[in-house]
Amino acid sequence: MNKLLTRSLAAIMLFSTISTTLAQQQPQRTNPPQQKQDATSDDDVVRISTNLVQVDAVVTDKKGRLITDLRPEEMEIYEDNREQKITNFSFISTESATGESGALKPLPPINKNSPPVPPVRLKPEQVRRTIALIIDDLSLSFESTHFVRRALKKFVDEQMQPGDLVAIIRTAGGMGALQQFTSDRRQLYAAIDRVRFSFRGNGLIGAFAPLQGRAPSATDGTPFGGPGGAGIINGTDVDDLREEMYTVGTLGAVNYVVRGMRELPGRKSVLLIADGIPVQSSVNEARTDRIGNAMRRLIDMANRASVVIYTMDARGLPTFGLNAADDTSGIRPDELEGLLRGRRNAFFDSLVGMSLLAKQTGGFSIALNNDLTDGIKQVLNDQKGYYLIGYRPDESTFDPVTGRRKFHDIKIKVKRPGLQVRSRSGFYGISNEKAAPQPKTRPEQLLSAITSPFASGGVQLRLTSLFGNDPKAGSYMRSLLHVAAKDITFTEEADGWHKAVFDVAAITFGDNGTVVDQVDRIQTIRVRGDAYKRALENGFVFIITVPVKKPGAYQLRTALRDTASERVGSASQFIEVPDIKKNRLAISGIAVRGVDPRAKANATDKGSTGITLAPGVQSERGEEEITDTNPQAGPAVRKFRRGMILEYGYVIYNAQVNKAGQTLLQTQMKLFRDGKEIFTGQMQPLTTSNQPDMKRLPMAGGLQLSSDMEPGEYVLQIIVIDSLGKTKYQLATQWIDFEIVK
Numbered sequence: 001m002n003k004l005l006t007r008s009l010a011a012i013m014l015f016s017t018i019s020t021t022l023a024q025q026q027p028q029r030t031n032p033p034q035q036k037q038d039a040t041s042d043d044d045v046v047r048i049s050t051n052l053v054q055v056d057a058v059v060t061d062k063k064g065r066l067i068t069d070l071r072p073e074e075m076e077i078y079e080d081n082r083e084q085k086i087t088n089f090s091f092i093s094t095e096s097a098t099g100e101s102g103a104l105k106p107l108p109p110i111n112k113n114s115p116p117v118p119p120v121r122l123k124p125e126q127v128r129r130t131i132a133l134i135i136d137d138l139s140l141s142f143e144s145t146h147f148v149r150r151a152l153k154k155f156v157d158e159q160m161q162p163g164d165l166v167a168i169i170r171t172a173g174g175m176g177a178l179q180q181f182t183s184d185r186r187q188l189y190a191a192i193d194r195v196r197f198s199f200r201g202n203g204l205i206g207a208f209a210p211l212q213g214r215a216p217s218a219t220d221g222t223p224f225g226g227p228g229g230a231g232i233i234n235g236t237d238v239d240d241l242r243e244e245m246y247t248v249g250t251l252g253a254v255n256y257v258v259r260g261m262r263e264l265p266g267r268k269s270v271l272l273i274a275d276g277i278p279v280q281s282s283v284n285e286a287r288t289d290r291i292g293n294a295m296r297r298l299i300d301m302a303n304r305a306s307v308v309i310y311t312m313d314a315r316g317l318p319t320f321g322l323n324a325a326d327d328t329s330g331i332r333p334d335e336l337e338g339l340l341r342g343r344r345n346a347f348f349d350s351l352v353g354m355s356l357l358a359k360q361t362g363g364f365s366i367a368l369n370n371d372l373t374d375g376i377k378q379v380l381n382d383q384k385g386y387y388l389i390g391y392r393p394d395e396s397t398f399d400p401v402t403g404r405r406k407f408h409d410i411k412i413k414v415k416r417p418g419l420q421v422r423s424r425s426g427f428y429g430i431s432n433e434k435a436a437p438q439p440k441t442r443p444e445q446l447l448s449a450i451t452s453p454f455a456s457g458g459v460q461l462r463l464t465s466l467f468g469n470d471p472k473a474g475s476y477m478r479s480l481l482h483v484a485a486k487d488i489t490f491t492e493e494a495d496g497w498h499k500a501v502f503d504v505a506a507i508t509f510g511d512n513g514t515v516v517d518q519v520d521r522i523q524t525i526r527v528r529g530d531a532y533k534r535a536l537e538n539g540f541v542f543i544i545t546v547p548v549k550k551p552g553a554y555q556l557r558t559a560l561r562d563t564a565s566e567r568v569g570s571a572s573q574f575i576e577v578p579d580i581k582k583n584r585l586a587i588s589g590i591a592v593r594g595v596d597p598r599a600k601a602n603a604t605d606k607g608s609t610g611i612t613l614a615p616g617v618q619s620e621r622g623e624e625e626i627t628d629t630n631p632q633a634g635p636a637v638r639k640f641r642r643g644m645i646l647e648y649g650y651v652i653y654n655a656q657v658n659k660a661g662q663t664l665l666q667t668q669m670k671l672f673r674d675g676k677e678i679f680t681g682q683m684q685p686l687t688t689s690n691q692p693d694m695k696r697l698p699m700a701g702g703l704q705l706s707s708d709m710e711p712g713e714y715v716l717q718i719i720v721i722d723s724l725g726k727t728k729y730q731l732a733t734q735w736i737d738f739e740i741v742k
Helices: 003-014 142-159 185-193 238-263 285-304 333-360 372-381 442-451 529-538 597-602
Strands: 047-049 052-060 075-079 082-084 086-093 129-135 164-170 267-274 307-313 385-391 407-414 420-423 426-428 461-470 474-483 497-509 515-528 540-548 552-562 568-577 591-595 617-619 639-641 645-653 665-673 676-680 684-686 696-704 712-722 731-741
Touching: 052 075, 052 086, 052 407, 075 086, 075 385, 129 142, 129 238, 129 372, 142 185, 142 372, 164 185, 164 238, 185 552, 185 568, 238 267, 238 285, 238 307, 267 333, 267 372, 285 307, 285 333, 285 426, 307 333, 307 372, 407 420, 442 497, 442 552, 442 568, 461 552, 461 568, 461 645, 474 497, 474 552, 474 568, 497 540, 515 529, 515 540, 540 552, 591 639, 591 731, 645 712, 645 731, 665 696
Parallel strands: 129 164, 129 267, 267 307, 639 731
Antiparallel strands: 047 052, 052 385, 052 420, 075 082, 075 407, 086 385, 407 426, 461 474, 474 540, 497 515, 497 552, 515 617, 552 568, 591 645, 645 696, 665 676, 665 684, 665 712, 712 731
């Protein structure tokens, strides 16, 4: 591991090496009101088991308004046209963020001239809607991409609600594009910035490929460009082959997202935004079958994962006539009419796949609408509530003799006149347990955990990634991975030693989904005596340092597999790395720790970095990978008791210097709880000079945690203002979360 990088962040963590005096501030005593929690429904909305089939349904009137007062006797459910007795019936409302008028309250607008408010990390019980916006940049045209980006930004700015867990995912982004679902609008903006026209996809400049005429010297038999004019290989159109490849790729990407959403809370939905999904081919029947199979697999997966799929055609209302890009030279009038008719037919054929995918999973399709923002609004309005309807299936539904996976149609009818119902189309005759086999081999288990966009909890992990910069080595991400040792299997050995063996894998993805760095190794540790007891109680920490050559948004994904039990845990984090070379004000990640003031007064600070092993711990990978010190109050876990001193450290980069060789900086500290500001420190002037490196100023501070602060999750925000910097780049901020425990 790079020693220089280790020492760089160690300087941040030490605090005692920083020349700035520790400023202790007493936060205001406050008891923020407790938010009322609505009763959450069972996350397992759709159940397909041998003793219960339960599906969801949305009922609206002719104007699209949600109906919430139906009784069980007013609904009927059919399996393969046979009426079933309803045994489970309930209406689930997802509207937790409503005012007295019942209207949804949007998130507060972002003031670009003030420091951003740190996002609130949602707990599972606080999630009301889980929304995946999948942008099919494999098919989007250049024109569509512009309008999609604009609609996405408006969604994040104006339509996103408290309790929404959102991901913006590109089909061309690879597995690295599946960033964690988040309520952090900063992270979503970074994802939107990556939605661009893909030159390696199947998208065009406009909604249709321009017509290409014949050369003047060509005979009448020479084929012209346009639909069907790209050439023939073995009887199959080349354009048709490309279209099939990208369509199957799109459906596979959506399937991958839906598969990962199985364990997420809230009302789960996918909005696929694409330039159509061409399903049928007049040239190649095998191609139609392959796309159809991919479609059926996706529909079954969505129905089992309780995910409703909506689709929206990004082309809006196109013009099917000639445009400026078309070349009609050498094309006879009757040929031109056929080409334009083929253009129109191909467009409407591509809407069939969009409509089918949505209808079969309980959603709807939006097409021929130039207002993409309104289309997203329609989807959000449809997520306000739903009915859960269950029945006991017959033995023949899951045939144990033949084992055939027959598809069973599901239909739900409403007896009350004038109402419309949307529900899933059905399921294959196989239980959820058998339909989703678990990965068996070591590579399969690690790959499944690390490529999933969602954390798994077989082994509890906590990941903290901090940005830093070194004058010689450049920028880097320093990541602290806390492992709950109680989830690891230890075997007893001679002389009181306890041994554990586990696999550790970590991949850093760039914002375009490419792999920047990866680690995959088998780790063995031995612990004995009090160190073993402390490890079981407090866990231990791995240190992972990844050099970052280019600025941008990154994801670090980690997975740990216990060899003996095969339990797997995973964690991921989003981090933005600024461009230090542009000489703009920036702040490193914030390292924090909690110190008992009584212990601090009696302790002698020896300058320990806290990342070396104690005598009771051995590691086969060296002495810089595991810490034996209590990590609970350290920078990896950040669980503090009331009355502790919260110490924090960071580095200011690129502070401007006046003619006297001095900086004119101001710093401020804020505390947040549940997204509400509960304490604001005074703006402190900071004038420095004659520092070893004026471009990298190490800072430290602290505050006394008051004895009446309520237990729970908090966020510490640091704000730095440089009066000498350009107006646009005078402010920089960072934040980090911590928890107060009893």
